[in-house]
Amino acid sequence: MPDYGHPLRFGSFITPRNRPVSRPADLALLSEEHGLDLVTFQDHPYQPQFHDTWTLLAWVAARTERIALAGNVLNLPLRQPAVLARAAASLDLLTGGRVRLGIGAGGFWDAIAAMGGKRLTPAESVDALREAIEVMRGIWNTDDTGLLRAGGVHHRVDGAKRGPAPAHPIPIWVGAYKKRMLELTGTVADGWLPSMPYLKPGDITRGNAIIDAAAKAAGRDPREIERLLNITPQESVEDIVSLALDEGISTFILAGDDPRLLERFGRDVAPAVREAVERGRARRGTATVRPARVKARSSRVPGIDYAGIPDSLADRALEPGDPGYARYTAGYLRGGAPALVLRPRTVAEVQDAVRFAARNRDVPLGIFSAGHGISGRSLNNGGIVIDVGALNAVEVLDAESGRVRIGPGARWLDVARELTPHGLAITSGDHGGVGVGGLATAGGVGLLARSHGLTIDHLRSVDVVLADGTLAHASAEENPDLFWAVRGAGANFGVAVSFEFEAAHVGKVGFAQLVFDATDTAGFVQRWGATLEAADRRVTGEIILGPGQGGRRFAQAILVVESDDPDTIVELLQPFADIAPLMQQSVVLTTYDEVIGFAVTDDEQHGFGEPHSRSGMVEHLTPEFAKGVAEILDARASYFFAIRALGGKVADVPADATAWGWRRANFTIGAFGTRNSGLDERWDTLLLPHMEGLYLSFETSRGPEVVARAFPPAHLARLRELKHRYDPTGLFRDNFFIDPAERGADTGVSAGVPA
Known part of the structure; x- marks a missing residue:
């Protein structure tokens, strides 16, 4: 059988004995310390002298940092598939993607039945395994928002909620020896995981042939199925190299609990095998490939x-x-x-x-x-x-x-x-x-x-x-x-x-949320700007305006006062109450984490398409500028118009101290619209002449003229020189690309003069 070209992996196969209680976990730590890629444990829930394997996996996950984790193989008749899928996904999320799932159809049926499991015939156990894989993958598939109905006679869910999705696609490896199990592996599994002591000469070749034929019949590439093998200390480096190059095995898992053998396997055997297989593949012209699903390949x-x-x-x-x-x-x-x-x-x-x-x-x-x-x-x-x-x-x-x-x-x-x-x-x-x-x-x-x-x-x-x-x-x-x-x-x-x-x-701060009647939009914007500029530095705030309805417009204001004294907070906020009629108000004494978290939820993000926004900075909210804001909103060109405060401590930093160069501005402006709302035309005509610079985080327009407005000319010239030094080929070019090829160029775009 040819080499499938999969990357080589090396692991340990540890007996989960509970005496001494910490020994399996200690051996797992040694596995990681000696550079192994994977640690696995037997799963015999009916054995009282063994730790529960899933509990042990969780404990080992918490004590290790890098190594992948798997049951070898999990006893499916005693582990309900939907619950196992959620447990695996949870542990995968907690470990950052270190979980693998080795499963078997079941054995030792007397012991399984004694634990309350259902006794199955060999044929039934294969059917049950197929159903279980369907259920588990269905639980993980959160792309489908419908309720899950999957399985069959032995394992079935009917209307179950999906999720959580694991941190990575958890591979399902099947411990298989007989023809139907091998065919199932080729049809639906991600890996084949037999043990060397249970194999007779020629079994790997025959097993691979059955798996490959089943994979092709299912429309899969046989290389999608990883080939793993539990080996004994008796297998030499030469034996393992032959298994890799001639039998297609790519993951070798050493069975045994001797720490000296684990050290030797990681320190001596694994590097020697890697080197020999690399030479062998180079001679044969075998490229390293990774198992990949047909669907993934079709979308590449x-x-x-x-x-x-x-x-x-x-x-x-x-x-x-x-x-x-x-x-x-x-x-x-x-x-x-x-x-x-x-x-x-x-x-x-x-x-x-x-x-x-x-x-x-x-x-x-x-x-x-x-x-x-x-x-x-x-x-x-x-x-x-x-x-x-x-x-x-x-x-x-x-x-x-x-x-x-x-x-x-x-x-x-x-x-x-x-x-x-x-x-x-x-x-x-x-x-x-x-x-x-x-x-x-x-x-x-x-x-x-x-x-x-x-x-x-x-x-x-x-x-x-x-x-x-x-x-x-x-x-x-x-x-x-x-x-x-x-x-x-x-x-x-x-x-x-x-x-x-x-x-x-x-310490604690005052947090005010106010709603103003901003129907007199130009006057409101001008008064807001003047009040904020005159305010104590301990006051920072922003306003958000929209198109309005029924002839009225409201402004939502957020203000933070850095003081823990209620009287001081009220005193510093009082000038804002005189800007326009207040429709709603809330002022609380709280901590900064409560302020920054007031609008945060753990809901999934659901953005789509491309947002359309413009950004700029101004020193003052002048009557002309305020009139332009009102015209944009009256024309419904922007559905979300925000004015955020700068000034104060921002202006204390010299303009040339950072690449951000707009220290003179007292306000940064951000407006959302659509491609067809007329925002660009009105922005460029009504507001841009009053602005200097822009804040990249709120600008979606592209092109060199946008970059030229984002930085003062001297800053941009320096940035181009530095770009040439640190990224001359422009790898980082998709986020407001500063083109090093334009060093010394005059863009002809006025970007304002920083103070």
């Missing part, structure tokens, strides 16, 4: 070397149709259909992902944190998405100085909840569901901006994976040019994998 796009996905990322990579893929078809405001989603869990894996993207640069590249990007294009159609959501740690390094380290995949609500007990906060937008990675490299206009500046003003260092896959540390002392660029134009320079901030000491 040119320009991506799927076979070249790094081993570190392959098991968690998602393609259309995989469980969990639906998460990447909808963000907060936009839809997508990426061809491949890579989900690194470590900095090293992010480096692997970036290097892979660099080798496949003919398709779009998105960097995904939490899916809230309006302009960031973290999702795409037909391209690669690198999801850094697993890098979500929030660590307080020194509460007294406010030093904290945060991963790009954390949400700002997670950050606030971690910092609040320490009396700390980082100003960070106005919605806690936003991911750290995008906002912390774009600017960060938040509800503490006037008292604490932008998010980037609190950044003290950042680790960035550059376009060539190397890791760079940037701070005021180390790579200062990169540190300057990341603070405002970070999406052009790499993937940030760790941030170190200096958080501010913030």
